Amino acid sequence: MREMIKAKAIELLENGTVNRVLGWKAGEFFYDLTPGIFTSREEIEETFEYSVFSAANLSKYLIAESRKEGKIAVFLKPCDSYSFQQLLKEHRIWRDRVYVVGIACDGMCSMDVIRDKGITGVTAVEEDGENLKLTTLYGDKTIAKADALLERCVHCKSRKVVVFDEMIGENGEEIPDSHRFDMVEKLEAMTPEERFAFWRGELSRCIRCNACRNVCPACSCEKCVFDNDKSGIAQKAAASDFEENNFHIIRAFHVASRCTDCGECSRVCPQNIPLHLLNRKFIRDINELYGEYQAGSDMDTKPPLMNFTTDDCEPSVVYERGGKV
């Protein structure tokens, strides 16, 4: 796969389809691949990387990139393509300046998950069929890829690339029984006191690094409410619990009905706060109250929060159902 992707990148550059390529390159460590822009064969040969750690969703970078001169090629996994289409729908990306290469995906891995399995000192990872071969400071190890997956891939909603100019590998299908709402349902079944305690435990770890906001394709406002120094909520310093609750409620609310559940926010959080649970709560409520909706899955349906029907339920439905839909 890695070689096919690199060859495609070089081909698109050299035949003049595009003048630059958006892909992944090594970050500080080999397992934190970061987005990179490549403009020559040499650069691609030397620094382009694709592995089970290419989780970074590249679609957000196209907001700025598609405004530049010439066409850019981008590699999108299925989940990334939903974000891309959602941004197209919001007129944030110029489609004719982007050449999309869809890539088939069977899941991305996380070094955090591997470490949680008690394996440390990993210096190299190689895919070997269903397994990952790990070279570690303490000798070689093998682990099933399924045991090293990111949360979002364990509960992947769709393996289908929804927009592409060409595909590498065979396009997959939507996965209706992804069980991605299981944890939301578990929380809903708790008492409010238990839920409050659960979320204090999670949210009080937030250091307000804003990584979750910065990485999110839906969080792409030119001016963000949280950057307003006068608001008193721009900083974590000297904060009380209120600040954490406020940030997390508003962040999730601002992306509600546009969040494609791409999972990037939870992936980048240095404090491992399960932000996806907040997003999925909104998604689940929207599905239950206003009809099934998947952001980014098409170009023409209206996001539920930019839409209404005259017989929508009243907000009192929240008391009536006692927290559960």
Next chain:
Amino acid sequence: MQVNETFTPTIVAFCCNWCSYAGADLSGTNRLNYPANVKIIRIPCSCRLNPMFILRAFQRGADGVILCGCHPGDCHYTTGNYYARRRMTLLFSMLDFLGIEKERTRVEWVSAAEGAKFAATMNEFVDTVTKLGKNKRLEDLRCAK
């Protein structure tokens, strides 16, 4: 410090200019009683209510927040309250998901002619919030009095 101090909640009522604010006015001119601890903030339309306004009201010491707007179908701007209805439904559900008492937030539709409904709604809401006691889960210690 008094030990047996009775608790009077602070209530913030966001009222849209065209119906509910006039409804509140009417309840005043009709000399209907509603508690003085209900602070009314006039907004142009119920859909002007940014979810952050609600959180900020709690931050600054509100114990309950209620939004009043024109009845669905009667919004001065035709459709504002339909959008507000969806937003508030989802927001309240999220507050509940975080374990914050959902009874502290409410939406009621009050027309300009419903002075009596306005007073009754406020009396009832104040009772509910009084029973819940002080807002603890969304308070900001930096703003505590």
